[in-house]
Amino acid sequence: MKIAVIGSTHAGTAAVTNMAQLYPDADITVYERNDNVSFLSCGIALYVGGVVEDPKGLFYSSPEKIAALGVNVKLQHDVKNIDTEAKTIEAVNLITGETAYDRYDKLVMTTGSWPITPPIEGINLENILLAKNYTQANTIIDKAKNAQNITVVGAGYIGVELVEAFQQAGKNVTLIDGVDRILNKYLDKEFTDIVEEAFKERGVALRLGEKVEKFExxxxxxxxxxxxxxxxxxxxxxxxxxRPNTSLLKDKVEMLDNGAIKVDEYMRTSDPDIFAAGDCCAVKYNPTGGHMYIPLATNAVRMGTLAARNIVEPTTKNVGTQGTSGLHLYDLFMASTGLTETSAAGMKVAIENITVNEHHRPEFMPTSENVMLKVSYLPDSRKIIGAQVISKADVTQAINTLSVCIQTGMTIDELGFVDFFFQPHFNQPWNFLNKAGLAAVTT
Known part of the structure; x- marks a missing residue:
């Protein structure tokens, strides 16, 4: 069996590593446009901020490790065309300029995503940078050395983390976003208000609800x-x-409107010999049951592993995702899973919410921080559909617990009586998760 893999970051590396172990007799070739594999782009802000001093730690594999598994690794090869009927690949060697041709029995698309660059006047001026791969991270670090006034456009996870890194490095930082608050895809307003205040206290200029018209x-x-x-x-x-990197398969497999490839529970596309995983494809979103585009490293490594397991025959189903994620900014720990009140309204999903404010452990302990937890649930079935938490104590693992609750269909009433341990170092006799369930029961 001849397997071709296009792209080798999170999903591609997971797929190749697992396939090499599961199918030692397979002929596996991986094509990667960059000169490296497995870069943790979610660590860019840590690298820029100097928290990660050795960038080698941001790579969890290497071309040498993959090649040692018997995989044919073609770095700096840009795939230009895929003929899905003939099952052939055309790629250009970016070093020599030569064109290489290959064939496949099974194809795994793990081409990932690429930063959106809006058609704004002046966007091609020098010192307007993107933040995605290792080369771009190094460019940001180099350019920031001689920059005192830095502007970040976009208040998602990477944007706000970079703002924190630049501010702590003593730069004058402005954060611009067309939406009227930061992190709006992950947290509701009562949570983002707290984070915005943390930025303002440190002198970050927030220009929210403002659209960039041009660069001068x-x-x-x-x-x-x-x-x-x-x-x-x-x-x-x-x-x-x-945006998903899927132009190679345009009009060749089913996609969402944004170009994300649709896959079934075994990572198969609408072409039975093509699998897809990671940021290039849509995932099963458990809170709604439909497909959604959620480019997260966690989704990517799971999907890459599943593509490997299922490429010969369907064996292991994808259980779906809740879009669970977490973030640490300054002294604040926050995380979310599933639907927020904001996202539910956008999808026209009727939900109810319960919010509790509790100390994370007894107040007789040396420290006892407030925890704000919001749990969303469906009004009829009362199944938990989403949750958010923020605190100066790291209680973010509670969101992993609630992610499991969503995935397994637990109700808000059941949450009130789940068995959680108590020990004063960690929590209260009634865990704050229990208290959210109890509060909902009494309403």
Missing amino acids: GKDRVEAVVTGNGRVETDLVIMCVGF
């Missing part, structure tokens, strides 16, 4: 212009989101 400068960017005015800047980092 002769050769290098000098200012960002929004509908509310001009922001002088030395450096701009664009973090406005990601």
